[in-house]
Structure formats: C-alpha cells, structure tokens
Amino acid sequence: MVIGFERVSGTGHAITAIDPRTGERLGPEYRYGGDAEVGRACALAEEAFDAYRATSPQERAAFLDAIAGKLDGLADVLVRRATSESGLPEARLTGEVARTTGQLRLFAGDLRSAQAGAGGAVLSVDPAGDGGPEIRQGRVPLGPVVVFGASNFPLAFSVAGGDTAAALAAGCPVIVKAHDAHPGTCELVGRAVSEAVREAGLPEGVFSMLYGDGPTLGIALVTDPRVQAVGFTGSRTAGLAIAKAAAGRPRPIPVYAEMSSVNPVFLLEDALAERGAELAGEYAGSLTLGAGQFCTNPGLVFAVKGTDLDAFLGTAAKAVEADPGAPMLTPGIARAYAEGVERLERHPGVEILARGREPDAVAGCRAALAAVDAGDFGPELETEIFGACSLVVRCDGLDQMIALARGLEGQLTATIHGGGEPAARLLPVLERLAGRILWGGWPTGVRVGHAMVHGGPYPATSDARTTSVGSLAIERFQRPIAYQGVPR
Amino acid sequence: MVIGFERVSGTGHAITAIDPRTGERLGPEYRYGGDAEVGRACALAEEAFDAYRATSPQERAAFLDAIAGKLDGLADVLVRRATSESGLPEARLTGEVARTTGQLRLFAGDLRSAQAGAGGAVLSVDPAGDGGPEIRQGRVPLGPVVVFGASNFPLAFSVAGGDTAAALAAGCPVIVKAHDAHPGTCELVGRAVSEAVREAGLPEGVFSMLYGDGPTLGIALVTDPRVQAVGFTGSRTAGLAIAKAAAGRPRPIPVYAEMSSVNPVFLLEDALAERGAELAGEYAGSLTLGAGQFCTNPGLVFAVKGTDLDAFLGTAAKAVEADPGAPMLTPGIARAYAEGVERLERHPGVEILARGREPDAVAGCRAALAAVDAGDFGPELETEIFGACSLVVRCDGLDQMIALARGLEGQLTATIHGGGEPAARLLPVLERLAGRILWGGWPTGVRVGHAMVHGGPYPATSDARTTSVGSLAIERFQRPIAYQGVPR
Numbered sequence: 001m002v003i004g005f006e007r008v009s010g011t012g013h014a015i016t017a018i019d020p021r022t023g024e025r026l027g028p029e030y031r032y033g034g035d036a037e038v039g040r041a042c043a044l045a046e047e048a049f050d051a052y053r054a055t056s057p058q059e060r061a062a063f064l065d066a067i068a069g070k071l072d073g074l075a076d077v078l079v080r081r082a083t084s085e086s087g088l089p090e091a092r093l094t095g096e097v098a099r100t101t102g103q104l105r106l107f108a109g110d111l112r113s114a115q116a117g118a119g120g121a122v123l124s125v126d127p128a129g130d131g132g133p134e135i136r137q138g139r140v141p142l143g144p145v146v147v148f149g150a151s152n153f154p155l156a157f158s159v160a161g162g163d164t165a166a167a168l169a170a171g172c173p174v175i176v177k178a179h180d181a182h183p184g185t186c187e188l189v190g191r192a193v194s195e196a197v198r199e200a201g202l203p204e205g206v207f208s209m210l211y212g213d214g215p216t217l218g219i220a221l222v223t224d225p226r227v228q229a230v231g232f233t234g235s236r237t238a239g240l241a242i243a244k245a246a247a248g249r250p251r252p253i254p255v256y257a258e259m260s261s262v263n264p265v266f267l268l269e270d271a272l273a274e275r276g277a278e279l280a281g282e283y284a285g286s287l288t289l290g291a292g293q294f295c296t297n298p299g300l301v302f303a304v305k306g307t308d309l310d311a312f313l314g315t316a317a318k319a320v321e322a323d324p325g326a327p328m329l330t331p332g333i334a335r336a337y338a339e340g341v342e343r344l345e346r347h348p349g350v351e352i353l354a355r356g357r358e359p360d361a362v363a364g365c366r367a368a369l370a371a372v373d374a375g376d377f378g379p380e381l382e383t384e385i386f387g388a389c390s391l392v393v394r395c396d397g398l399d400q401m402i403a404l405a406r407g408l409e410g411q412l413t414a415t416i417h418g419g420g421e422p423a424a425r426l427l428p429v430l431e432r433l434a435g436r437i438l439w440g441g442w443p444t445g446v447r448v449g450h451a452m453v454h455g456g457p458y459p460a461t462s463d464a465r466t467t468s469v470g471s472l473a474i475e476r477f478q479r480p481i482a483y484q485g486v487p488r
Numbered sequence: 489m490v491i492g493f494e495r496v497s498g499t500g501h502a503i504t505a506i507d508p509r510t511g512e513r514l515g516p517e518y519r520y521g522g523d524a525e526v527g528r529a530c531a532l533a534e535e536a537f538d539a540y541r542a543t544s545p546q547e548r549a550a551f552l553d554a555i556a557g558k559l560d561g562l563a564d565v566l567v568r569r570a571t572s573e574s575g576l577p578e579a580r581l582t583g584e585v586a587r588t589t590g591q592l593r594l595f596a597g598d599l600r601s602a603q604a605g606a607g608g609a610v611l612s613v614d615p616a617g618d619g620g621p622e623i624r625q626g627r628v629p630l631g632p633v634v635v636f637g638a639s640n641f642p643l644a645f646s647v648a649g650g651d652t653a654a655a656l657a658a659g660c661p662v663i664v665k666a667h668d669a670h671p672g673t674c675e676l677v678g679r680a681v682s683e684a685v686r687e688a689g690l691p692e693g694v695f696s697m698l699y700g701d702g703p704t705l706g707i708a709l710v711t712d713p714r715v716q717a718v719g720f721t722g723s724r725t726a727g728l729a730i731a732k733a734a735a736g737r738p739r740p741i742p743v744y745a746e747m748s749s750v751n752p753v754f755l756l757e758d759a760l761a762e763r764g765a766e767l768a769g770e771y772a773g774s775l776t777l778g779a780g781q782f783c784t785n786p787g788l789v790f791a792v793k794g795t796d797l798d799a800f801l802g803t804a805a806k807a808v809e810a811d812p813g814a815p816m817l818t819p820g821i822a823r824a825y826a827e828g829v830e831r832l833e834r835h836p837g838v839e840i841l842a843r844g845r846e847p848d849a850v851a852g853c854r855a856a857l858a859a860v861d862a863g864d865f866g867p868e869l870e871t872e873i874f875g876a877c878s879l880v881v882r883c884d885g886l887d888q889m890i891a892l893a894r895g896l897e898g899q900l901t902a903t904i905h906g907g908g909e910p911a912a913r914l915l916p917v918l919e920r921l922a923g924r925i926l927w928g929g930w931p932t933g934v935r936v937g938h939a940m941v942h943g944g945p946y947p948a949t950s951d952a953r954t955t956s957v958g959s960l961a962i963e964r965f966q967r968p969i970a971y972q973g974v975p976r
Contacts, residue, residue, distance in 0.1 A: 123960075133927075486915075
C-alpha cells in the first residue's frame with residue numbers, strides 16, 4: 001500500500017493476481033489493510049487538503065504532467081504487468097497508457113487555460129454597484145476524494161485514471177482503493193503518483209492507495225467523515241452499496257458511480273438498406289472488441305423486421321462465429337458472463353443466432369449474438385451481460401421501436417444509424433435516455449476531450465449531472481462559491 | 489389549484505390563511521388535493537416536456553418576461569394579499585415583487601445570451617479529426633420539476649420564485665406545491681403563470697400548482713416516476729424527508745433542499761477596535777430585519793473577549809432592546825421561535841443580553857441577543873432559531889475562534905469583519921464552511937445576479953454543488969450531454 005510517502009504492507013487477507021489466460025498466480029502477495037490504514041490515509045488527506053488546494057492551477061498542472069511523464073517512463077513495465085493481470089492485448093494496453101497520460105495532460109492544459117472553472121478561476125463577476133460590493137463566483141474543491149477503479153481499464157479507470165486525474169486537478173487529495181484484479185499494476189502506478197507528489201514538494205497526504213475488501217475497507221473509506229466525494233466505476237451492486245453508505249452518513253457526500261449500460265443502437269430501415277453488410281461487420285467488431293468488456297459495449301440493438309434485417313443478422317452471425325474469443329479479466333467475470341448467456345438461452349423468446357469460438361484461456365469469453373421479437377422483449381432482457389454478448393430486438397415498425405426506447409433504463413450512450421424523419425423522431429427520445437448520442441459509428445471507444453460526456457441517467461450512473469471523462473469531470477469534485485467584497 | 493389550464497378545487501382538508509398580525513382568518517377556503525390531482529399534474533407535465541424543451545431559448549426568454557410582466561401588473565394586489573397573509577411590511581413585499589420579476593428577467597437575459605449553457609447552448613466542441621466525428625457538449629433539461637416554496641418569501645421563493653424561474657428557463661415543466669401560509673398569494677401568482685403559458689402557446693402541462701399536505705401530497709409528487717428533480721426551501725425536517733423519499737425511489741432524482749443556516753459572522757479585533765459601535769448597529773439591524781426570518785440571518789457571531797467586545801455588545805443590546813418587534817409569518821413559527829429562545833435561556837452557559845419589545849401582533853417576535861463563552865459553546869447551540877435571535881460566542885483568541893469555525897456545520901454564508909493575517913487565516917476555513925463568503929457587510933440581502941451562490945455544504949443545503957439564486961441555478965435542472973457526429 002501507499003500511504004502518503006510510506007510503503008506499507010497490510011496485515012489482513014492476502015491476494016495475488018491471476019493471469020486469466022493461464023490461471024497462473026502472479027506474485028507477489030498483497031495484503032488487505034484495515035481500519036488503521038483507512039484512518040491514517042484519511043488523516044493525511046485531510047491534513048494535506050488546505051495546502052494542496054492553495055496551490056496555483058499552474059502548479060497542479062505541472063504535477064499532473066509529472067505523473068504523466070512517470071507513467072510514460074514506466075510504459076513497458078506497466079503494459080507487461082497489466083497484460084498478465086488482465087489478459088488484455090498488449091496493443092490495447094499500450095493505447096491505454098497513452099489514454100491515461102493524455103487525460104492527465106488534458107486536465108493540465110485545462111488548468112493552464114483555466115477552462116471550465118478548473119483551479120479556482122473566476123467564473124463570473126457582478127461588479128460593485130447600488131451600494132453593494134463586487135460579487136465573484138469561483139469554485140472550491142470538495143475535499144479528500146475516494147476513487148474505486150474498474151477492472152476493465154487497469155490504467156485509464158484505475159489508480160491514475162479519470163477520477164484520480166479529475167480530483168487532483170480540482171484540488172482534492174485522493175485515496176484510491178486498488179482493484180484486486182490488477183494489484184501489481186496498481187502498485188506500479190501508485191508508487192509513481194506518490195513519487196510525483198514528493199518531487200512536486202506537495203504534502204504527502206495528496207495521494208494514498210490501499211488494498212482491501214470493498215464491503216469493509218471500501219465502505220470504511222466512504223463513511224469516513226474526512227472524505228468528501230467518491231468516484232466509482234464497476235458493478236451496479238457495488239455502486240449502489242457505496243451510494244447508500246454515502247447517503248447514510250451524518251453528512252452525506254456525492255457519489256459518482258458508473259454502474260451499467262447496454263448502450264442501445266437503433267438501426268433504421270434506410271441505414272440497413274443502404275449499408276447493412278458494412279454495419280453488420282462494424283457491429284460484430286464493436287461487440288467482440290476486448291471480449292466485450294466495455295461499459296459502452298453495444299449490448300442491445302433495435303431494428304425493424306424484414307429482409308434487410310435478416311441479411312444484417314446473417315452477416316453479423318458469420319462474423320461472430322468467426323470470432324476467436326478472448327480471455328476475460330478475471331475468472332469471476334468469465335463465470336458471470338457464461339451464466340448471463342445461459343440465462344439468455346433459456347429465455348423462451350430469445351434465439352441464439354451465433355456463438356463465437358472457445359478461446360484458449362482459462363477465463364475465456366465466447367461471443368454471443370441473440371435475437372428476440374419485440375413482443376417478447378422485457379426488462380429482464382435489459383440487464384447488462386458484461387462481455388461480448390448482444391441482443392437484437394426485432395420491431396414491427398418505427399413506432400414500436402420508439403415505444404421500447406421510451407421504456408429503457410438510463411444509459412451511457414445511445415446510437416442512431418439512419419436519417420430522415422425516423423431519426424428526427426428518435427433523437428429526442430434518446431436525449432432523455434443517455435449521456436452521449438451517436439449518429440453513426442459505434443459506442444465503444446470513448447474519446448478523451450473537452451466535450452466528452454461519459455455519464456448518463458440512473459442506473460447507468462448514480463448522478464447524471466456530471467461526466468467521468470472529459471474536461472467537465474474536474475467540476476464534479478468542486479462546488480461553486482461566491483466571494484462578496486472579498487479583495488482579489 | 490391550477491392544473492394546466494384548469495382551475496380545480498380540491499376535495500380534501502380545507503385551509504385558510506391567517507393574518508399573523510391579528511389572528512384573523514382570511515377567505516377564501518382552499519382545499520387540499522390528493523392522488524388524482526398529483527397524477528393529473530404529473531401526466532400533463534410529462535406530456536408537455538418534449539414540446540417545452542424543444543422551444544428555443546428566445547421563446548423561453550419571452551415566456552419568462554411575460555410572467556414578469558403579469559406580476560408587475562398584479563403588484564398592488566399581490567403586495568396587499570401577501571401583506572395580510574405574511575405580516576411582512578408592504579415596502580418589503582413591494583421589493584420582493586421586484587426581486588421576483590428581476591429574477592425572471594435575469595434568466596430571460598441569460599437565455600438570450602445563452603450564458604452558462606442555459607437553453608441548450610453548445611458548451612464546448614471537440615472538432616472532427618483522427619477519423620473521429622465532431623463531439624459537441626450541450627445541456628438537456630432533466631424533466632418535470634416539483635417546487636416547494638418557502639413561507640418567508642411568499643413571492644421570491646414561492647410559486648414564481650427562484651426554483652420555478654430556473655426550472656422554466658432550463659426547459660423543465662414545473663409543479664408547485666403551494667405554501668399553506670400564503671395560499672391566496674399562491675393563487676394569484678399561479679393563475680398569472682398559467683395565463684402566461686396559455687398566451688405563449690405552450691402546452692398546458694408546463695405549469696401546475698397544487699394545495700396539499702407536505703407529508704402526503706408533497707411526498708406523492710416527489711416519488712412520482714415522471715418527476716425528475718425537486719427544489720425545496722424550508723425546514724431541515726421537511727427537507728430531509730423529501731431527500732430521503734427521492735433517494736428511495738426506484739430511480740433516485742436530485743433534490744435541492746435549502747434547509748437551515750446560522751450564518752456565522754467573525755468579528756476580528758481590528759474591526760471591533762476601529763468601528764465596533766457602527767458594527768453593533770448594523771448587526772442589530774441585520775438581526776432584527778423582517779423579524780429575523782431570513783435564511784441568511786446572522787444567528788451566530790464569534791469575537792475575541794475584551795473591552796472592545798463588551799462595548800460592541802453594550803451597543804448591540806441597546807439597539808435590540810429598542811427594537812419594536814414584528815409579527816412572524818405564522819403562529820407556528822412564532823411558537824417555535826419563542827420555544828427556541830426559551831431553550832437558549834435555560835442553557836447553563838448562555839446569558840441573555842437583551843430582549844426586544846413585545847410587538848402588537850398575535851404571532852409576534854421579540855428579538856433576542858445572547859452570549860456564551862467559547863468553552864460553553866457546543867453543537868446544541870448551533871441549531872437555527874428561526875427569527876430575530878442571535879448568539880455571540882466570546883472567544884479567548886483567534887486560535888480558539890478558528891478551531892470553533894472548523895467544527896461548525898455547513899452554512900449558506902460566512903462573514904469576516906477585519907483584515908490582516910487573522911482574516912487571511914480565517915478565509916480558507918470559511919471556504920470549506922459556506923457557499924458565500926462576505927468580507928465586510930452582513931449576510932441578509934441576497935443580490936440576484938450572475939455570480940451569486942445561495943447554497944452551501946450540508947446541512948445548509950442537501951447539495952452544495954449548486955445554487956438557488958443567480959444564473960447558475962438554471963444548470964441545476966439540466967445535465968450535460970455529448971452529441972457525437974450528430975448534424976447541427
């Protein structure tokens with residue numbers, strides 16, 4: 001564990017990483033921390049807060065750049081370790097290092113240009129007048145932030161991932177609960193961040209990282225009175241437990257939990273007629289990418305029945321059958337995926353159109369493509385099956401498609417293929433459904449930029465008023481404040 | 489009641505307004521609505537939402553201006569009725585009409601200039617590139633909003649008050665639960681808004697107003713699945729009940745509850761030495777203004793012991809003793825105030841320095857000034873006593889003052905009088921405490937402008953990341969959304 005500038009070993013339960021390709025245990029052993037470590041990390045974070053938030057945006061920008069520089073320097077080691085721990089391909093993880101450092105540098109740039117109120121910029125001013133003094137609006141950081149990383153992005157949504165970068169940019173100390181599925185990657189990144197804190201001359205409590213059990217150590221962090229906000233990416237069960245614990249505190253705090261999404265795609269008739277085969281190939285590609293382990297995986301597709309849809313499904317089925325499969329992140333995730341597909345198979349209305357090949361991995365994912373008639377579609381088929389599985393809903397017409405869209409749960413993304421009046425009718429429905437609307441393209445692949453929104457209505461996230469990716473993420477860890485007559 | 493374009497009478501419990509000056513019942517009788525009215529108002533709001541949010545910012549600006557125009561036209565009638573219902577002075581209510589219309593016009597101006605993302609403006613753009621399409625960030629309104637007005641601002645925080653204006657500006661239909669203490673004022677304003685909806689050619693569900701019991705009709709509104717956000721100003725008990733009900737929904741929604749604040753004022757030694765007498769007069773004025781019935785009333789003052797403080801207290805005591813008193817908003821509020829002051833009197837460490845005169849009113853408020861030594865100060869003395877009561881905490885020195893400030897609950901405002909190093913040390917502590925920091929001046933009197941923040945950490949409000957006054961209030965009823973490749 002990393003507690004401020006100290007390297008600490010826990011005394012609790014021991015975990016080791018497992019290579020999901022081979023089932024091999026990867027040393028070393030990591031031991032869980034307990035109340036003492038939580039208390040120490042929170043005390044240091046609280047102690048560091050005032051000094052850290054008093055840093056200038058330029059100083060914080062330099063600090064974020066320094067973290068990015070350290071990760072660049074570690075890229076080979078990181079990719080190697082993350083590959084063994086996650087089973088994700090090297091190329092993907094190389095890209096993920098770049099995404100992680102790109103995110104840190106994006107926020108550093110935002111701080112330098114004081115975009116979006118980052119770093120205590122003055123957002124608006126009412127000049128003195130009518131006997132009243134000047135009023136300036138700025139933003140203050142919330143306080144120490146706890147970040148729970150995700151298994152599926154061992155770098156970009158983990159120790160130095162989006163929430164950590166945003167909280168540090170905002171002026172908040174961060175305590176990360178390391179993910180059990182990639183403890184070694186966490187250690188490498190955690191040490192790098194801690195070194196960057198030291199080299200920047202910042203107080204040690206700006207960053208800590210603990211190993212521990214979610215329901216005990218995780219909840220202890222969330223309920224510590226010194227913690228002022230929580231970022232989480234993971235399962236709905238865990239996200240809701242965290243949100244509940246935070247709401248039950250004597251002083252509740254915001255929780256940004258990204259939980260689940262099936263990212264509906266709407267294939268309109270014109271698109272299927274014009275470029276059905278091409279779309280089918282893209283669909284299978286988006287669906288099977290990284291064993292489907294993306295929060296933006298296209299898990300649900302709506303299209304109108306007919307020969308164009310039949311042709312689309314035929315082409316997509318062939319592509320899915322040809323998919324070689326891939327290892328999943330953990331044996332537990334592979335098990336949950338297999339059970340999810342079995343449940344789907346047993347559903348009376350669902351037809352399995354294609355299964356991919358069985359991969360050569362202990363924890364492997366066989367892709368699955370299924371279809372159901374709209375009349376047989378129900379909420380039980382909306383549940384995310386994390387992995388390369390997607391369900392196509394055959395609709396009788398546009399009206400039925402729109403009616404089904406209206407009934408869906410909140411989503412991270414919603415995608416339209418097609419145009420004209422059908423698209424125009426669908427768009428406002430999707431604006432109520434999702435945090436990001438795509439017109440063409442596929443939802444996997446979240447661009448890290450100023451305008452991105454990676455969030456959406458409940459239960460995609462616990463708070464739709466924010467994003468976990470993009471410049472606006474910095475504001476989730478700040479609040480507005482007015483200075484009345486306060487000298488500049 | 490106003491349900492869309494219909495005027496409806498309820499069939500439940502009957503209420504009448506009471507003139508708190510005389511105890512006289514004021515006709516007519518208003519009857520509570522029930523589930524049927526809640527269902528009808530919510531159905532209309534949901535029906536209206538898509539069409540209303542599709543209006544242009546310019547159309548919504550014209551609509552807000554039209555409401556303001558109607559209130560201007562009604563000003564005399566409104567002031568007369570509100571004076572009888574609230575016991576507040578005519579001059580104050582005349583000012584409140586102007587504040588209410590000013591707020592509507594401020595937001596109309598924001599919509600026209602598309603400030604702060606109001607009205608679906610594009611907030612940021614990542615241009616197309618690297619094979620990826622353009623991504624634009626905008627804001628979409630959340631959906632139908634329920635507004636609970638406050639008793640102490642029968643216009644500016646009621647039917648067409650801040651939350652209603654902000655929600656309408658944001659593109660959300662509004663359902664107001666009318667306040668029992670000023671039902672006639674509510675009726676006048678509710679009808680005016682409904683007429684403005686009709687004249688603007690908007691769908692009738694854009695605005696409804698119901699009379700009803702908070703724990704039944706109020707909670708039924710909050711838990712209706714069509715409602716997507718709640719604005720509330722009132723007591724902590726009611727605010728927390730609403731927040732709990734909203735969090736317990738199958739799909740939780742944001743609640744913006746402004747609940748209670750004692751608005752600590754810190755009198756530093758230099759300020760007391762230089763202009764103690766002047767400050768004492770201002771303090772007594774701020775404290776007794778409107779019978780102290782302001783959420784920004786200075787209920788708690790911290791100062792360092794000594795002859796300057798003694799002189800300050802002597803002058804303030806004289807001013808408070810000379811205060812003629814005033815009627816309070818309702819007999820219930822007057823009773824709660826009297827009980828609060830009695831509790832304070834019974835507290836072993838508290839000394840009552842002065843009581844104001846007994847006013848000639850059934851529900852009157854006698855001002856109270858009390859003091860306590862810092863050693864005897866505890867959380868039980870932090871509870872807001874709604875009315876013209878304030879407690880001065882005598883500190884041994886600046887360190888003790890700062891230590892006490894650190895331990896306070898979240899506040900709407902915090903005020904410093906004085907300068908130099910003591911002020912510089914205090915400022916960062918207050919930044920963690922409050923939504924608005926004043927350097928000089930007194931917290932009563934919230935300027936409606938672009939930069940105002942009327943909000944603050946829990947329990948001052950249930951959500952510190954927003955404001956109920958000022959341009960930023962529009963955003964509380966919107967969420968960010970990204971459009972990827974969507975044609976403009």
